[in-house]
Amino acid sequence: MDIKxxxxxxxxxxxxxxxxxxxxxxxxxxxxxxxxxxxxxxxxGSAAMVYLPDEAEYLVEASGxxxxxxxxxxxxxxxxxxxxxxxAAALGRPWVLDPVGIGIGSLRGRLLADxxxxxxxxxxxxxxxxxxxxxxxxxxxxxxxxxxxxxxxEVAAARMAAVELARWTCGAVAxxxxxxxxxxxxxxxxxxxxxxxxxxVTGFGCxxxxxxxxxxxxxxxxxxxxxxxxxxxxxxxxAAVAAQxxxxxxxxxxxxxxxxxxxxxxxxxxxxxxV
Amino acid sequence: MDIKxxxxxxxxxxxxxxxxxxxxxxxxxxxxxxxxxxxxxxxxGSAAMVYLPDEAEYLVEASGxxxxxxxxxxxxxxxxxxxxxxxAAALGRPWVLDPVGIGIGSLRGRLLADxxxxxxxxxxxxxxxxxxxxxxxxxxxxxxxxxxxxxxxEVAAARMAAVELARWTCGAVAxxxxxxxxxxxxxxxxxxxxxxxxxxVTGFGCxxxxxxxxxxxxxxxxxxxxxxxxxxxxxxxxAAVAAQxxxxxxxxxxxxxxxxxxxxxxxxxxxxxxV
Amino acid sequence: MDIKxxxxxxxxxxxxxxxxxxxxxxxxxxxxxxxxxxxxxxxxGSAAMVYLPDEAEYLVEASGxxxxxxxxxxxxxxxxxxxxxxxAAALGRPWVLDPVGIGIGSLRGRLLADxxxxxxxxxxxxxxxxxxxxxxxxxxxxxxxxxxxxxxxEVAAARMAAVELARWTCGAVAxxxxxxxxxxxxxxxxxxxxxxxxxxVTGFGCxxxxxxxxxxxxxxxxxxxxxxxxxxxxxxxxAAVAAQxxxxxxxxxxxxxxxxxxxxxxxxxxxxxxV
Numbered sequence: 053m054d055i056k057x058x059x060x061x062x063x064x065x066x067x068x069x070x071x072x073x074x075x076x077x078x079x080x081x082x083x084x085x086x087x088x089x090x091x092x093x094x095x096x097g098s099a100a101m102v103y104l105p106d107e108a109e110y111l112v113e114a115s116g117x118x119x120x121x122x123x124x125x126x127x128x129x130x131x132x133x134x135x136x137x138x139x140a141a142a143l144g145r146p147w148v149l150d151p152v153g154i155g156i157g158s159l160r161g162r163l164l165a166d167x168x169x170x171x172x173x174x175x176x177x178x179x180x181x182x183x184x185x186x187x188x189x190x191x192x193x194x195x196x197x198x199x200x201x202x203x204x205x206e207v208a209a210a211r212m213a214a215v216e217l218a219r220w221t222c223g224a225v226a227x228x229x230x231x232x233x234x235x236x237x238x239x240x241x242x243x244x245x246x247x248x249x250x251x252x253v254t255g256f257g258c259x260x261x262x263x264x265x266x267x268x269x270x271x272x273x274x275x276x277x278x279x280x281x282x283x284x285x286x287x288x289x290x291a292a293v294a295a296q297x298x299x300x301x302x303x304x305x306x307x308x309x310x311x312x313x314x315x316x317x318x319x320x321x322x323x324x325x326x327v
Numbered sequence: 328m329d330i331k332x333x334x335x336x337x338x339x340x341x342x343x344x345x346x347x348x349x350x351x352x353x354x355x356x357x358x359x360x361x362x363x364x365x366x367x368x369x370x371x372g373s374a375a376m377v378y379l380p381d382e383a384e385y386l387v388e389a390s391g392x393x394x395x396x397x398x399x400x401x402x403x404x405x406x407x408x409x410x411x412x413x414x415a416a417a418l419g420r421p422w423v424l425d426p427v428g429i430g431i432g433s434l435r436g437r438l439l440a441d442x443x444x445x446x447x448x449x450x451x452x453x454x455x456x457x458x459x460x461x462x463x464x465x466x467x468x469x470x471x472x473x474x475x476x477x478x479x480x481e482v483a484a485a486r487m488a489a490v491e492l493a494r495w496t497c498g499a500v501a502x503x504x505x506x507x508x509x510x511x512x513x514x515x516x517x518x519x520x521x522x523x524x525x526x527x528v529t530g531f532g533c534x535x536x537x538x539x540x541x542x543x544x545x546x547x548x549x550x551x552x553x554x555x556x557x558x559x560x561x562x563x564x565x566a567a568v569a570a571q572x573x574x575x576x577x578x579x580x581x582x583x584x585x586x587x588x589x590x591x592x593x594x595x596x597x598x599x600x601x602v
Numbered sequence: 603m604d605i606k607x608x609x610x611x612x613x614x615x616x617x618x619x620x621x622x623x624x625x626x627x628x629x630x631x632x633x634x635x636x637x638x639x640x641x642x643x644x645x646x647g648s649a650a651m652v653y654l655p656d657e658a659e660y661l662v663e664a665s666g667x668x669x670x671x672x673x674x675x676x677x678x679x680x681x682x683x684x685x686x687x688x689x690a691a692a693l694g695r696p697w698v699l700d701p702v703g704i705g706i707g708s709l710r711g712r713l714l715a716d717x718x719x720x721x722x723x724x725x726x727x728x729x730x731x732x733x734x735x736x737x738x739x740x741x742x743x744x745x746x747x748x749x750x751x752x753x754x755x756e757v758a759a760a761r762m763a764a765v766e767l768a769r770w771t772c773g774a775v776a777x778x779x780x781x782x783x784x785x786x787x788x789x790x791x792x793x794x795x796x797x798x799x800x801x802x803v804t805g806f807g808c809x810x811x812x813x814x815x816x817x818x819x820x821x822x823x824x825x826x827x828x829x830x831x832x833x834x835x836x837x838x839x840x841a842a843v844a845a846q847x848x849x850x851x852x853x854x855x856x857x858x859x860x861x862x863x864x865x866x867x868x869x870x871x872x873x874x875x876x877v
Binding site for chain 2: 075077082085086089090093094098099100101102103104106107110111114115126128302303304305306307308310311
């Protein structure tokens with residue numbers, strides 16, 4: 053994979069979303085669902101969130117891609133999440149998993165373990181979450197160390213776990229941190245940008261997963277994940293120029309997400325390495 | 328209905344809310360419930376949201392009007408929503424329905440079908456939702472075409488469905504779009520204003536329904552619906568002068584909702600036509 | 603308790619949070635959970651919200667303190683909230699209660715009544731909520747008069763109820779209003795500041811409770827409650843200089859919450875009185 057081809061693919065992915073306004077359904081975190089929806093809209097998609105099993109199945113079918121975020125699970129998710137992932141597998145619909153909260157509670161553990169049988173197209177998490185998911189699926193011996201919803205591990209420590217997960221799922225894995233890593237199991241992209249303020253506002257990770265689903269509606273998983281990371285880094289860097297505190301930074305970020313064009317995003321710095 | 332009378336009624340409705348600070352209970356969409364509450368507060372009301380059946384009954388009784396938004400249904404809503412609408416009917420309490428998501432899932436379909444027996448005072452939706460609801464209640468043969476939570480039909484296409492629904496409910500119906508339509512089944516008001524950015528932020532439709540409930544606490548359904556649409560168009564137009572991207576636009580909109588006075592709202596352009 | 607000691611304790615509490623970034627788990631209100639999380643992050647903590655019983659137990663154990671807000675109860679909270687409070691009692695973990703909505707619905711009444719047996723470290727509410735809770739626990743004959751989620755009583759009217767509750771719980775009680783009151787049952791602190799715009803945005807009360815939990819992770823209940831009230835009053839006063847309408851005020855407030863340092867907070871005016 054040479055970098056010029058990748059830059060063109062990223063630009064095409066961002067452009068396609070701006071033109072096609074793809075619908076993306078989500079089962080997602082109550083804390084951040086408004087941020088997820090607004091980020092998906094700002095990136096050029098259309099958003100719909102549901103809690104119930106048959107509604108999730110309907111939306112998987114109606115959407116270009118689907119998003120499952122494991123935060124704030126409700127009892128009914130015991131049915132909703134498997135219904136959605138089975139439907140996505142049956143239809144070959146791309147879907148994105150954010151394993152937030154991995155390690156907390158028995159339902160989350162069971163649902164995530166069962167996903168090994170019908171894996172997501174894209175997995176996005178922080179380093180600790182990616183390490184924990186690879187361990188849960190028997191792909192790695194390292195457990196990672198999640199503290200609530202925060203990472204205590206560095207992105208580099210999750211590199212091999214990410215590669216193994218991407219190979220196992222035949223999809224893409226993105227690890228968020230100071231330096232972001234995106235891999236399809238063969239190529240690893242590393243990207244810099246954004247702002248430390250992204251840690252001071254809830255939902256930057258959750259909404260990045262939602263935006264990956266928007267891009268996965270028309271691009272392959274690796275391109276969709278990388279385009280979304282580059283878009284976030286670009287908008288985050290620009291917002292940090294305009295705002296130095298969390299709430300004004302968040303508003304500036306969503307504004308910049310909306311303003312960013314395909315050339316700006318694909319021109320944001322990243323590098324590629326073969327594994 | 329002459330326009331001067333209507334202008335006076337709108338001004339009186341907006342003024343009454345600013346003075347009386349009416350409490351409005353809601354069973355509403357998880358994605359946008361904070362926006363709904365903040366819009367209700369900015370318009371001069373007081374907001375309380377609940378999930379459970381007996382809490383909804385309590386709030387129907389304690390509130391000047393009630394709001395039911397059909398987004399993100401939970402299993403318990405199978406009891407909560409009928410409990411609320413039955414209580415509203417028993418007490419003659421005005422209530423507003425937003426049939427968002429109509430067509431998605433079996434519970435939503437059953438709940439909406441049952442509402443034909445104790446209909447809302449105001450229905451607010453996009454053109455596709457209004458067409459679908461009129462079809463569900465057997466008032467029209469056109470089905471409309473909802474895509475997730477978005478309209479694919481034009482407001483004009485839903486004009487007759489809106490009129491039929493308003494006659495059937497003896498209430499008011501508002502169809503949101505580039506040109507908004509509000510009718511009591513005899514008179515049709517058309518209104519312009521707002522901004523295309525209202526489509527780029529989640530919750531403008533949901534929160535407009537919530538603000539209609541605030542006005543319905545003291546005004547008749549048609550006046551309450553029209554006053555709210557005019558208020559939204561005014562605040563949206565003003566916010567679009569201050570902000571050109573979604574997140575800063577949303578903040579500017581809520582600020583303008585708070586600042587708008589009765590004269591400004593009632594003086595915003597609209598026209599009336601007898602059906 | 604002399605004021606100089608108290609000022610030093612407040613400064614130390616604010617500083618400790620900025621340095622230790624304590625994790626605080628919450629079972630909290632759907633309307634305002636994003637605001638709660640963002641306020642906890644801006645104050646220097648880390649936030650995680652859950653709905654399910656075993657997840658709440660896990661988070662009580664993993665957190666420095668826990669937050670229970672009684673808004674928007676779900677059916678599963680019948681198990682979740684007692685599981686969390688029993689776990690907190692078993693581990694001696696501090697926790698904060700916001701009895702929002704007291705008087706609405708049977709589940710809320712039962713859950714709050716049962717808390718008399720394993721009481722919170724800090725209770726935060728408006729005057730009507732504090733009066734109603736003291737009456738529910740048999741500590742006072744005055745019932746208070748809650749209207750939805752709003753107070754209809756003055757802070758001064760809840761003074762004795764707050765003192766009785768603080769003595770009964772051996773913790774602290776904070777009553778929010780134009781003039782805020784914080785007591786440990788022996789000393790009463792009164793504080794001024796903030797802005798009337800805090801009533802025009804949903805979640806200032808809820809998020810203050812969440813921020814109290816952040817400070818309770820490292821300070822005693824009285825100091826944690828007082829430090830949080832002073833921090834809110836300071837950030838509110840500063841935000842009111844920058845913004846005169848609700849949405850821009852809210853953003854400015856969160857920015858100021860993030861910027862406030864320990865000296866600024868502890869230097870904000872308050873007075874102490876022995877009961």
